[in-house]
Amino acid sequence: MTIDLNNLKAGGFIKERGKDLFTVRLRVPGGRMAIPRLKKIAEVAEKYGGEFVHLSVRQSIELININFKHFAAVVEELGEASQKVASCGARVRVPVACGGCEYNPNGLVDTQKSALEVDQKLFGAPTGHHKFKVAFAGCPFDCPKSATNDVGFQGAVVPKLDPAACIRCGLCAKNCTPGAIIMGEGSKPLLDPHPCIWCGDCVKVCPTGAWEAKRTGYNVRIGGKWGRNPTVGTLFATLLPQEDVVEFITRVLAWYKDKAEGLGRIRLGDIIIKEGPQPLLEYLREKFPASVVAETIPPQIIDNQIGARR
C-alpha cells in the first residue's frame, strides 16, 4: 500500500496512543465554520473516525481515531467541502479570532477578515524554530486572550466627541466602565484619555452619534505563550491599521527567524527576553512608524510555576 506523505508535510496529523491511529486537526481560521463544511466533517468523521470529534482550544475540530491508511481518503473527501487540514510543529498556526464585528455588538474590528487573510497568506510557513501563534480579539474585552500568543491583535477605537451633536444624556459616562468619561459643567461629557481603554462603549451607546471613532485599529502585543513557562506578551504597537496585519506579522517572523538562528527550539517571547524588547521595537518601527510604541517592556514571566526557570 502507498501512503501519500505529502499530506503529512504541513503537520495536522498527530499520533494517538492506539496502534495506527491519528488525530486529524482541521483548519478552521477564526473558528468560523460554514454549515455545509460542518456537515461534510460529520460525514467524514462518522465514516473514518471514532465516536466523537474533539473541539480544540484553538477553535479546530479534530477528527479522532483516524487510521493512517485513510489519510488520502479523509483529505480528499474533506476537500469536497473545501475543508483543509491544519498544522502542527514549528510553523505558523491557524489564527484564532472572536466572532468579529458583523453580528457581535462588542466587536470593533473585522477579526474574521484578518484571521482569514493571515490564514491564506501565512498558514503553515515554517519558522525554523518553534510554533508561532496569532490571535485576533475584536475589542479590549479580549475573549481570545490575544496577549498569550506570539503576536496578539486587539481591536480598539479612540473616541472623539462632536459637542454639537451631544444631547447631554449622560449614557456615555454611565457606560464607561473605566470611568474615563465624567459629566462636567452643563452636563457636558469630559474624556480623560489616561484611564480610557479604547473599548468604544461610549460610541456604541451614544444615541446621536456624537461620540465617534477618531481612530480604529489593532493594539498589538508580542511575545506571549502558554505551556510550561507562560509569558504574557507586551504592547509593541497601537492602532495598527487592519490592512497592515499580514505585513506586520511577516516582519515579526523575519526578526524571529534571524535572531533565533542556532538557538534551537525557542519561542519568540524567549528571544525577546534574551535580546530585550528594543531591537524588535526598532526593527518594526522602520516599517510602521505611526503604530509602533515609543517603548515597551519584555514579555512578562508568570513566575509562580513548578520548576525553576533556567
Next chain:
Amino acid sequence: MTTIDLRGVCCPINFVKAKLALEELTTGDVVEILLDDGEPVKNVPRSLKGEGHKLLGLKETAEGHYLLTVEKGEE
C-alpha cells in the same frame, strides 16, 4: 408618560421585556424605562439603540435607579 418598570429584572430579560412593551406602541411614542444600576443600565440602552429606537435621556432617581427615556423607532 408610560413607565416600564424593569427594576429587579436581569439581563437580557429586561431588554426583551422592554422590546415587547415597545412593540405595543406607535412609532414616535415616548416611554420611560426604569432600570437597575450596573449591567442593566449599561446593556439595555445599547440594545434598544441597536433595535432602532431613539434614546432621549437618562436620569438617576433618588433611590439610585435609572430612568431611560426612549422614543419608539420605525417598525
